Amino acid sequence: MPTFNDILVLLPEFYLVAAACLLLLLDAFMKPEQRGVLHWISIAVLLVAIYLVIAGQPPETVTAFGGMFVRDRAAEILKVFSLLSVVLVFIYSRPYLVDRKLFQGEFYTVMIFAVIGVMLLVSAGNLVMIYLGLELLTLSSYGLVALNRDSPLSSEAAMKYFVLGALSSGMLLYGMSMVYGAAGTLDLAALHGATAHAGMPHLMLFGLIFMLVGIAFKLGAAPFHMWIPDVYQGASTPVTTFIASASKLAAFGMAYRLLEGGMADLAHYWQPMLAVIAVLSMAIGNLVAIVQTNLKRMLAYSTISHMGYLIIGLVNAGPEGYSAAMFYAISYALMATAAFGVILALARAGFECEEIDDFKGLNQRSPWMAFLMMLAMFSLAGVPPLYGFFAKYLVLQAAIDAHMLWLAIVGVVFAIIGLYYYLRVVKMMYFDKAEEGVLTKLQPDATLRVVLSLNALVLVALGIYWGPLLGWCKQAFVG
Amino acid sequence: MFNHLLSLLIWLPIIGAVPVLLAGSGRPNAARWLALLFMVLTFVVSLFLLPQYNATAGGMQLVESHVWIASLGVHYGLAVDGISVALIVLTTIVGILVVVGAWEVIKVNTHQYMAAMLVLEGLMIGVFCATDALLFYVFFEAMLIPMFILIGVWGGPRRVYATLKFFIYTFLGSVFMLIALMYLYERSGTFDMHVWASLPLTMKEQTWLFFGFLIAFAIKVPMVPVHTWLPDAHVEAPTGGSVVLAAVMLKVGTYGMLRFILPIVPDAGEHFTWLIVVLSLIAIIYIGYVALVQEDMKKLVAYSSIAHMGFVTLGIFIAFMLIRHDGNVDAARLGMQGAMVQMISHGFVSGAMFTCIGVMYDRLHTRLIKDYGGLINVMPWFGFFYVLFAMANCGLPGTSGFVGEFMVILASFSANPWIGLFAAFTLIIGAGYTLWLVKRVLWGQITNPHVAEMKEINGRETFVLAAFAALVLFIGIWPEPLVHLMDSSVTQLVQQLAVHKI
Numbered sequence: 015m016p017t018f019n020d021i022l023v024l025l026p027e028f029y030l031v032a033a034a035c036l037l038l039l040l041d042a043f044m045k046p047e048q049r050g051v052l053h054w055i056s057i058a059v060l061l062v063a064i065y066l067v068i069a070g071q072p073p074e075t076v077t078a079f080g081g082m083f084v085r086d087r088a089a090e091i092l093k094v095f096s097l098l099s100v101v102l103v104f105i106y107s108r109p110y111l112v113d114r115k116l117f118q119g120e121f122y123t124v125m126i127f128a129v130i131g132v133m134l135l136v137s138a139g140n141l142v143m144i145y146l147g148l149e150l151l152t153l154s155s156y157g158l159v160a161l162n163r164d165s166p167l168s169s170e171a172a173m174k175y176f177v178l179g180a181l182s183s184g185m186l187l188y189g190m191s192m193v194y195g196a197a198g199t200l201d202l203a204a205l206h207g208a209t210a211h212a213g214m215p216h217l218m219l220f221g222l223i224f225m226l227v228g229i230a231f232k233l234g235a236a237p238f239h240m241w242i243p244d245v246y247q248g249a250s251t252p253v254t255t256f257i258a259s260a261s262k263l264a265a266f267g268m269a270y271r272l273l274e275g276g277m278a279d280l281a282h283y284w285q286p287m288l289a290v291i292a293v294l295s296m297a298i299g300n301l302v303a304i305v306q307t308n309l310k311r312m313l314a315y316s317t318i319s320h321m322g323y324l325i326i327g328l329v330n331a332g333p334e335g336y337s338a339a340m341f342y343a344i345s346y347a348l349m350a351t352a353a354f355g356v357i358l359a360l361a362r363a364g365f366e367c368e369e370i371d372d373f374k375g376l377n378q379r380s381p382w383m384a385f386l387m388m389l390a391m392f393s394l395a396g397v398p399p400l401y402g403f404f405a406k407y408l409v410l411q412a413a414i415d416a417h418m419l420w421l422a423i424v425g426v427v428f429a430i431i432g433l434y435y436y437l438r439v440v441k442m443m444y445f446d447k448a449e450e451g452v453l454t455k456l457q458p459d460a461t462l463r464v465v466l467s468l469n470a471l472v473l474v475a476l477g478i479y480w481g482p483l484l485g486w487c488k489q490a491f492v493g
Numbered sequence: 494m495f496n497h498l499l500s501l502l503i504w505l506p507i508i509g510a511v512p513v514l515l516a517g518s519g520r521p522n523a524a525r526w527l528a529l530l531f532m533v534l535t536f537v538v539s540l541f542l543l544p545q546y547n548a549t550a551g552g553m554q555l556v557e558s559h560v561w562i563a564s565l566g567v568h569y570g571l572a573v574d575g576i577s578v579a580l581i582v583l584t585t586i587v588g589i590l591v592v593v594g595a596w597e598v599i600k601v602n603t604h605q606y607m608a609a610m611l612v613l614e615g616l617m618i619g620v621f622c623a624t625d626a627l628l629f630y631v632f633f634e635a636m637l638i639p640m641f642i643l644i645g646v647w648g649g650p651r652r653v654y655a656t657l658k659f660f661i662y663t664f665l666g667s668v669f670m671l672i673a674l675m676y677l678y679e680r681s682g683t684f685d686m687h688v689w690a691s692l693p694l695t696m697k698e699q700t701w702l703f704f705g706f707l708i709a710f711a712i713k714v715p716m717v718p719v720h721t722w723l724p725d726a727h728v729e730a731p732t733g734g735s736v737v738l739a740a741v742m743l744k745v746g747t748y749g750m751l752r753f754i755l756p757i758v759p760d761a762g763e764h765f766t767w768l769i770v771v772l773s774l775i776a777i778i779y780i781g782y783v784a785l786v787q788e789d790m791k792k793l794v795a796y797s798s799i800a801h802m803g804f805v806t807l808g809i810f811i812a813f814m815l816i817r818h819d820g821n822v823d824a825a826r827l828g829m830q831g832a833m834v835q836m837i838s839h840g841f842v843s844g845a846m847f848t849c850i851g852v853m854y855d856r857l858h859t860r861l862i863k864d865y866g867g868l869i870n871v872m873p874w875f876g877f878f879y880v881l882f883a884m885a886n887c888g889l890p891g892t893s894g895f896v897g898e899f900m901v902i903l904a905s906f907s908a909n910p911w912i913g914l915f916a917a918f919t920l921i922i923g924a925g926y927t928l929w930l931v932k933r934v935l936w937g938q939i940t941n942p943h944v945a946e947m948k949e950i951n952g953r954e955t956f957v958l959a960a961f962a963a964l965v966l967f968i969g970i971w972p973e974p975l976v977h978l979m980d981s982s983v984t985q986l987v988q989q990l991a992v993h994k995i
Contacts, residue, residue: 377646381518381605392638397664398631407627411675422675426668433664437641437657445645445653481562488564 016079023078023085026066026093027133033059034126041119049117056122057104060129064097077139081201084139084271087490088340092136092267095344099259100129102351102469106358107252109459113363116162116250124161125256128154132260136267139275141190141200144268148186148232151264152179155257159249171248178241182231189224192217193276205276222280225272226287232265233321236294246314251358251368254310258317258350262324266343269328270336281331285416288329293424295322300432310368312435313353316394319432320346323409326421330412333491338408340487341480345393345405348472353390355466356383359459370439375448384443386470393473395436396429401476408484498541499557499571499622502581506535506588507615510608521603525596528607532592535614536585542578543978551575551981553624553687561628567684570625575982576751576833577621579975580744583840584621586964587740588614591733594848594957598732598855599647606647609639610733617741621748626674626684629752633745634667640734640742647731655722655729662722666712670753673705677757690756693994699761706753707765713746716806717775720799727795728860732851735791739798740844744836747805755809756989762810763817769810774915776803781922785929790853790860793930794846797886800919801839801894807916808832808901814908816990824907825990829983830976831900837975838885838893838968845882845961849875852954853934856947862930867939868947875950876935878958883931885965887923893968 021028037059041052067090075086103125111117131151138144156179160172194200196218197208209218231238246254273284299319306312324346327339360367360376360383367373376384393402406429413422476483509531516524546554553572561569573581591610599606616639619632637660644656678684681692694702712719723743727735754762777800784796808828815825852875853868854860869876885892888899898919906913939945950958968975 377602377605397638398634403631403634407671407675410672411678414672414675414679419672419676422672426672429668430661430665433661434657437660440641441645441653441657444642445656479561481560481564484562485564 186228192221524604670709703761773807828904835897
């Protein structure tokens with residue numbers, strides 16, 4: 015029987031579910047021209063959720079529902095940043111949605127359901143819970159990608175995402191069933207002790223490999239990255255922003271729960287596998303990004319490479335590595351929201367502003383937006399003193415810490431290669447002349463501009479002073 | 494006592510960039526005056542270093558240390574020795590001259606140009622102050638961003654190619670240094686460069702670390718054969734960009750060698766001294782010949798920069814040879830001191846040469862030597878300065894160019910007469926390309942009708958060139974203050990070389 019205490023532990027999640035249902039009702043009774051209110055209510059709902067997560071933080075790890083749900087420091091941090099990135103997505107996407115007549119209540123409710131999926135996933139203490147959270151997140155994401163249903167590109171992307179996503183979920187589930195067969199438990203904490211002396215070690219390994227495929231698919235790491243470019247390009251930009259930010263934090267959370275929570279004793283098996291995935295991701299992501307002409311597609315390949323770096327942190331398989339990987343996931347979420355935020359700020363009805371050429375001469379048209387985009391690009395490229403550099407630095411340090419100097423060297427070599435395509439965007443904005451006929455007007459939404467500016471400037475601020483954030487990340491994994 | 498002098502020096506120009514940017518493209522004059530104000534303020538603050546720094550005591554002084562990232566033990570650590578002080582003052586002087594030099598020349602987005610210069614200045618000062626390796630790396634890399642923008646926005650026709658090459662090339666070198674820094678961190682648990690200096694390392698480790706550092710700094714200096722980005726970057730950069738690049742940024746490379754290679758991996762440094770000496774001699778002789786055949790003035794000066802920086806690397810590493818093989822401390826000090834003086838002197842001479850080329854380019858919009866000739870007939874004052882800097886460039890006694898080169902050649906002779914002989918070739922080759930350049934540009938009849946219409950330098954340009962001339966002559970005639978400033982630091986560096994770490 016669930017006790018009242020269990021419900022208290024899950025308070026932020028229960029609250030969000032209730033709020034999302036109420037929003038859905040509210041939307042049904044609302045006139046279309048009043049929908050602006052819904053936008054602000056949704057943001058308020060999320061901010062309250064952030065408050066609940068932070069305020070209700072238990073002093074030490076607690077579990078609920080018989081170990082199904084774990085509330086610890088790592089989960090809290092991931093939840094806060096996921097909720098925050100969804101707030102950013104809401105703020106950035108309003109003018110975009112209004113321009114395209116997509117400004118509907120469903121966008122907000124489905125997005126909130128997706129983030130509930132994220133919250134369940136990062137707090138999962140049981141294989142079933144992982145699967146549940148993941149499905150809630152991905153099913154909502156499929157719907158969001160198809161949001162712009164009149165666009166063939168969106169429908170195609172949603173279809174691809176759904177087919178590949180279903181396949182990977184199947185693999186994950188298959189792997190879980192194997193693990194269950196070998197260990198006789200679905201509970202991650204129980205698995206933790208059982209993996210090493212499982213009756214059928216081969217079956218266990220078999221399951222592990224299938225679960226790794228599921229993790230790599232969710233992260234979008236090569237060679238399971240095929241869906242990323244199409245989905246990034248095909249989905250409407252707000253949804254892409256969500257997939258690039260909150261969804262990546264969730265994927266890291268899932269990887270952490272499965273690998274450290276359940277499979278830590280098998281680390282010597284999954285470390286080399288992840289190292290290969292990391293190298294492949296960095297190689298494919300960075301090399302293919304060079305030839306892209308569509309900015310969203312380029313950022314998609316850049317995501318793939320970034321996931322490679324994140325995985326380097328996981329390869330370390332110690333608190334050092336997990337905190338570095340978490341730091342990396344947060345940095346990537348903030349950089350992605352900033353970069354996509356600039357795209358959203360420049361897009362207008364009939365003009366997506368998603369070709370790299372659309373950014374030509376941006377410095378003449380809108381120096382401030384060009385400056386913010388430059389910060390995001392240099393941060394993604396990992397040039398100090400921006401946040402992205404320190405995130406890269408920490409994962410590379412984690413590789414050296416794990417006596418994998420070669421992995422760190424591969425990492426920096428691909429960082430050099432990756433530099434080129436980020437610099438190309440800066441080149442377009444600053445060095446090229448604006449083409450005739452390119453619209454010069456910006457989105458007039460003041461909130462968007464202010465929040466976007468803060469988002470990009472945080473990349474500088476966290477580059478100069480990143481100690482506290484790293485401290486939190488470390489606390490989450492030590493002791 | 495106010496003990497945040499170094500922080501003030503770093504952050505004053507960087508924060509000054511904000512109001513300059515806010516002046517906006519509509520008010521270029523406000524941006525110019527503000528930029529000048531902050532450059533002059535920074536210069537004035539840097540002058541306080543001279544009395545504050547105790548040159549006789551040596552060592553790292555004016556120490557500032559705050560915990561930056563507690564969980565990693567990274568510090569925001571700043572301190573200076575004599576060499577840093579000299580380089581910082583060089584930087585702040587060049588900063589003023591660059592802003593004045595760009596006054597009317599930069600017409601588009603003036604505020605952004607000035608802001609980029611200010612940020613660059615702050616970061617360069619940061620490099621010369623940092624005692625924490627991660628902090629050093631951050632400044633070292635961050636410098637690339639404003640320079641990338643400076644070349645790319647206000648540069649010549651092939652600026653995009655040049656600036657991308659510059660950025661990627663330099664980044665390529667420094668990431669390997671980053672790996673070396675991380676390795677040292679794993680070994681020692683700190684980023685404090687002072688601790689690293691006494692960290693025992695095996696020969697194998699030292700060798701890897703040596704090459705990790707060498708690739709970063711050799712690209713920055715640049716040394717043969719990784720120098721190819723420099724001529725492109727110089728040719729395409731705006732005048733101010735070239736001046737900063739040649740006068741200060743190249744010194745960051747040799748400064749890095751002093752701070753990292755010499756104290757941290759001295760045994761590997763000794764082992765590979767032959768490599769650096771050979772590469773330096775190739776830079777001095779071969780690059781000298783390459784400079785001889787250039788048709789573009791900026792390229793010629795760029796190649797001559799490489800040759801002159803060859804003297805700096807030669808002077809630094811010849812000290813290894815003298816100390817470790819002969820135990821000749823005095824000669825080693827002489828070589829090291831020569832290298833240091835050469836660093837400062839080359840800062841002023843190359844800055845002046847690029848300013849001269851900028852002056853000509855602003856009038857005729859070409860950098861090709863063949864388009865000029867007979868310039869002395871229409872611009873006698875300009876000719877005066879140009880000849881003076883040309884003389885300094887080929888190392889005429891009485892100019893700053895002579896002091897450093899002479900000291901390095903002397904030290905090389907005591908190490909090995911052959912090295913001294915080859916190094917001395919520069920006196921002939923340097924004179925060859927510089928004097929031939931002067932002959933083709935200044936002397937002779939005016940063949941190009943446009944040259945006849947060129948106007949004499951105005952007050953602003955005269956100020957910049959006169960300032961450079963005064964500094965070149967000052968160091969040339971009375972190098973004693975500069976040598977004294979760096980003397981105890983050089984002695985300490987040389988003493989450190991003698992310590993084996995294996």
